[in-house]
Amino acid sequence: MSKNILIIDGHPDADRGRYVHALADAYAAGASDSGHKIERLELATIDIPFLRSRAEWTDGTPPPDIAAAQEAIRRAEHLVILYPLWLGDVPALLKAFLEQVARPGFALAEGTIPRPLLTGRSARLVVTMGMPAFFYRFYYAAHSVKSFERNILKLVGIDPVEHTLIGNVEGEAETRREWLDRLFNLGTAGA
Numbered sequence: 526m527s528k529n530i531l532i533i534d535g536h537p538d539a540d541r542g543r544y545v546h547a548l549a550d551a552y553a554a555g556a557s558d559s560g561h562k563i564e565r566l567e568l569a570t571i572d573i574p575f576l577r578s579r580a581e582w583t584d585g586t587p588p589p590d591i592a593a594a595q596e597a598i599r600r601a602e603h604l605v606i607l608y609p610l611w612l613g614d615v616p617a618l619l620k621a622f623l624e625q626v627a628r629p630g631f632a633l634a635e636g637t638i639p640r641p642l643l644t645g646r647s648a649r650l651v652v653t654m655g656m657p658a659f660f661y662r663f664y665y666a667a668h669s670v671k672s673f674e675r676n677i678l679k680l681v682g683i684d685p686v687e688h689t690l691i692g693n694v695e696g697e698a699e700t701r702r703e704w705l706d707r708l709f710n711l712g713t714a715g716a
Contacts, residue, residue: 527560528715531601535608535619539569544694544701545607545653551705552605552651555712564597568622575621583629591625598626603647603715604683609694610654610661614669623677632681641682648678649716651689651708658692687716 532553536545549565556563571590576582587595598604608619615623626632634640650670654661661667667690674686689711691704 527562528602529562529600530556530564530603530605530712530715531597532556532563532565533604533606533622534565534567534569535606535616535622536567537569537616537618539567543609545609545651547705548651548653548691548708549605549607551708552607552712555709556715557712559713559715561712561715564600566594566597568618573618573621573625576624582624583635585628587625587628591622594622595626595628595631598643598646601646603649605649605651605711607651608653610652610669613665615673627677627681639680641680644682644684646683647685647687648683649687649689649711650674651691653691653694655695656692658690661692662690 532549534546534549536543540546546567549567553563553565571594572588573590574588576585606619608615611617614620629635629639630642632641632643634642650673652670667688670688670690674688678684678686689707693700
């Protein structure tokens with residue numbers, strides 16, 4: 526069964542030599558080959574201003590690139606969000622994007638207890654890092670990935686959320702090729 530999949534490439538550097546871009550391409554190729562409908566957002570190529578006040582978040586009009594991203598999220602059944610781990614967390618540009626798109630009325634209905642508006646969608650987080658992934662998972666307890674899942678995605682109703690943690694990204698070329706194959710296969714499965 527085909528899915529509407531939105532691939533969000535969260536690497537802030539538009540240089541096509543970045544490994545996150547290659548992983549996004551591999552996932553997209555597998556998904557496309559299997560008949561899934563693919564949309565892509567490359568955050569490095571769109572205008573993402575930083576929000577500076579609550580009023581701007583609640584009452585401001587989303588810029589055109591953000592409004593288009595919201596529409597792509599609305600159409601998606603599955604989101605694949607890829608990014609490098611920077612200073613133990615998501616890059617600032619990805620965080621700014623999430624703040625922009627997760628506005629009241631789109632991602633959350635305001636009230637004493639916010640109600641999620643993006644239910645019925647699943648997600649996969651693909652995170653690259655220089656350290657071994659097992660070290661990040663066990664020593665650091667994958668804290669930023671868990672926070673992203675719980676405090677952003679599940680808060681707005683996106684569930685289930687799967688994780689793919691890719692460590693030692695500057696290691697052996699063969700391992701990097703194996704990960705590209707794995708992402709292709711995840712794309713094929715729409716997972």
